Amino acid sequence: MILGLETSCDETAAALVTAEGEIKANVVASQVDLHARYGGVVPEIASRRHLELIGPVIDETLSAAGVTFADIDGIAVTAGPGLIGALLVGLSAAKAIAWSRGLPLIPVEHLHGHVASLYLQPTDLQPPFTCLLASGGHTLLLDVSDRGWENVRIVGRTLDDAAGEAFDKGARLLGLGYPGGAEIDRLAKEGDPAAFSFPVARVPGLDFSFSGLKTALLYTVRDLGPDAVAERKADLAASYQHAIVRALTERVHEAAGDRQIAIVGGVAANSALRASLPEAIAAPLALCTDNAAMIASAGRYSVRLTSPEFLALDAHAQSL
Ligand code: KG4
Ligand code: ZN
Secondary structure (H helix, E strand, C coil), X not given: CEEEEECCCXXXXXXXXXCCCCEEEEEEEECHHHHHCCCCCCHHHHHHHHHHHHHHHHHHHHHHHCCCHHHCCEEEEEEECCCHHHHHHHHHHHHHHHHHHCCCEEEEEHHHHHHHHHHCCCCCCCCCEEEEEECCCXXXXXXXXXXXXXXXXXXXXXXXXXXXXXXXXXXHHCCCCCCHHHHHHHHHCCCCCCCCCCCCCCCCCCCECXXXXXXXXXXXXXXXXXXXXXXXHHHHHHXXXXXXXXXXXXHHHHHXXXXXXXXXXXXXXXXXHHHHCCCCEECCHHHCCCCCHHHHHHHXXXXXXXXXXXXXXXXXXXXX
């Protein structure tokens, strides 16, 4: 059994996963309310809150599964990419537990974690497949040939904003709450996706670009004026979402050819995206946004470090 820890952004999360990919416990303490009034995650506030929550969240995870540290065989922890102060809280907790209990420590790439959300029961997807990883920080097309991370190839990426960032910025322009993806998803259900025509950027190869779309929404909102925006908010949300979903869907089809398609990350929770890719394997909703079950899952396919080797391990803000 692997204990997973995830603190790369504004979720303090711990989970227990067996070697067979069964989730024994999955606890996520979201800090979203704490950051909402600032319209985004404040890194220093996130670090401090992680520090307060990490102990209780681990305790709750163990008691939810009815186990103790004696039942654990390794600690998997997100080492990056993410907010450096936030990552250090999870990594330090993992080192302390691993050192004191004589357990191996398994550093995990956050992006590997998102892909490994597909390797848990009942999905238990087997490579090869083409994976769209769309979150608040990343939009990647991955060629996945193996459950390890070394053999995953990036075949496309965003040249500017991530898809989740496009959702969040669009939501902000429409005066919706933070984070905006789920809000746009909800509001779009009452709107007409063909009411406004927003552009899908045509960039070469298999890359994405979402900054022009955000600007198009900005100009539309300006031209309409506050009263018309308020009245047509659902149409704006539906049309804006439609453009993002079309961009993602077209590219993933191009990349995959006749291979299996899978979608992961926070944006994979989007109902319009899931509906427009009926043939795709999507991560279960609870495992799309950040969680530690996916980190524990990835830990099963990653290198285990022993003491004192892992004590020198550092967190990293950028992708390796
Ligand atoms: O994977 P995630 O939890 O964190 C990162 O690693 O970034 O993704 C968070 C992103 C946010 O941008 C959020 O707005 C977006 O996922 N998101 C959604 C939905 N739920 C979350 N975007 C569109 N539709 C949703 N239902
Ligand atoms: Zn994530």
